[in-house]
Amino acid sequence: MARNKATGRRQQKPQHNTGQPGLIISHYGVAVLVRFDNGDEQPVKVKRNSDHVVGDRVMVIGERVTSLARRNALRRRDPFGKVRTLAANLDLLGIVVAVRPQTPDGFIERVVVAARAADIEPVLIVNKQDLPGSADFDSQLQRDFPAMVRLSVSAKQGDGLEHLRHKLAGAGRSALVGVSGSGKSSLLNALCPGIELETGALNEEEHGCHTTSVSTLLALPTGGELVDTPGFRDFSPVDVSSEDLAHWFPGVMSVLEEQSCRFRNCRHRQEPGCCIKQAVDQGTFSEERYQLYLNTLQELEQLETARNEGRKNPFCR
Ligand SMILES: Nc1nc2c(ncn2[C@@H]2O[C@H](COP(=O)(O)OP(=O)(O)OP(=O)(O)O)[C@@H](O)[C@H]2O)c(=O)[nH]1
Ligand SMILES: [Mg+2]
Ligand SMILES: [Zn+2]
Structure with missing residues (x-):
């Protein structure tokens, strides 16, 4: 029986007529790799722009392939304005x-707000401590x-x-995101001995070279599941409102845990009785x-206005 190169697991031939529940563990554009509940894996063709996603x-x-209802999904808008779903059920x-x-x-802040708004716990992983x-x-x-x-x-x-x-073992299902070259795939290789995902050196400008092009979900030998994703430098959130931002922005959230602004929908600009403005002054x-x-x-408010007026994303190149 053939084995999947990245995961080393058995791949089974497509089965016909019987419905089988499974999990998408990789997405190759025109096909997804499904891991069935019995551990077998099978590639299945999908339409190029289908909404299926790892997780x-x-x-x-x-x-x-029919996707079942999602608990959550992490989505971003790429520099061309296209919405990209990174992974689901995290x-x-x-x-x-x-x-x-x-x-x-601003990258970390945006990702943190998007994660919190989707009920996903954000954690900072500061890699390359040896440098x-x-x-x-x-x-x-x-x-x-x-x-x-x-x-x-x-x-x-x-x-x-x-x-x-x-x-990661205590979390359940996690994903790694970050700029290209930050070491996501290297971390997966270190956590999953024998996996050997491709990694790539930085270029002369000290940027990563977009080595990973496909998201992959792996079961960690020490517990939990982890998704490796391709690197990106900009994170324009999709499912985040200005209200989410006013609540979940790192630092703001900590102040709001101790005090509250006079108005519940305060955006922390010039509103009277704003405890964030007060914290800045102090x-x-x-x-x-x-x-x-x-x-x-x-930026978010401009996006919201554009959306309400049915215009294109003003930040779209
Ligand atoms: N010094 C040092 N280098 C590291 C460490 N982790 C990763 N690297 C190096 O950083 C470079 C990028 O690593 P990758 O794992 O390919 O980075 P990535 O985040 O997966 O990049 P993309 O797939 O392009 O998004 C490689 O040359 C790695 O060897 C580390 O802890 N210390
Ligand atoms: Mg990578
Ligand atoms: Zn306020």
Whole structure:
């Protein structure tokens, strides 16, 4: 019986006439790889723009795949305005960052808000601890995201992987996202010995080379499931409203846990009795991060207005 190259699992021949429940563990554009509940795997053809995604529970009847209802899905808008679903039915989202390559400003915040709005726990995974400058980078992240779970690791040297394994085992289903070259596939290789996903060196500008092109879900030997995704630099959220942002933005959420603004729908601009504005004035919420919040809010509101007026995404190139 043939074996899947990435996972080493058995692949079975397509079965006809009988409906079988399974899970999509890879998506190749015109086909998905389904893992059935008995552990067998089978590639099944799908339409190129079908909405099936890694993490979907499906029913396969003959060569037809039907997705069952999703608990949640993480979606982003790519730079061309197209909505991309990264994965479905997630419990935890590991945002992989490293001192090199740099993660663009605002990236982490947007992913965190999108995850929280979808009821997925966001966790910062600070990879490449073996590189010089990592300690300062880590401290900066601690200052900017004090309330977030932060795991410092090195896929290369194995530091911190025990903590990560433990977190992933307790979570259920997780996915890794982050810019190309941050080390997502390297982490999966370190957590799943023998997997050997392709990894790629950074280029001369210290950017990743978009090595991973297909999302893959793997069952970890130490418990939990983990999805590797292709890297991207921009995260324009899809299912996030300005209200979500005003609530879930990192730092804002921590202040709101202690105090509340006078108005329930406060957007923390100039509204009277705003505890975020007060925190900025008192220096407990940094001016820089507040500015990042306001910029993101403005962008989301423009998107909302455009959507309400039926216009195209104004940020679409
Ligand atoms: N020094 C060091 N290098 C690492 C570490 N983890 C990964 N790398 C290197 O970083 C580069 C990118 O790693 P990948 O695992 O391919 O990164 P990725 O996030 O999967 O990238 P895409 O698939 O393009 O999104 C490779 O050269 C890895 O060897 C680490 O902990 N320390
Ligand atoms: Mg990769
Ligand atoms: Zn407010």
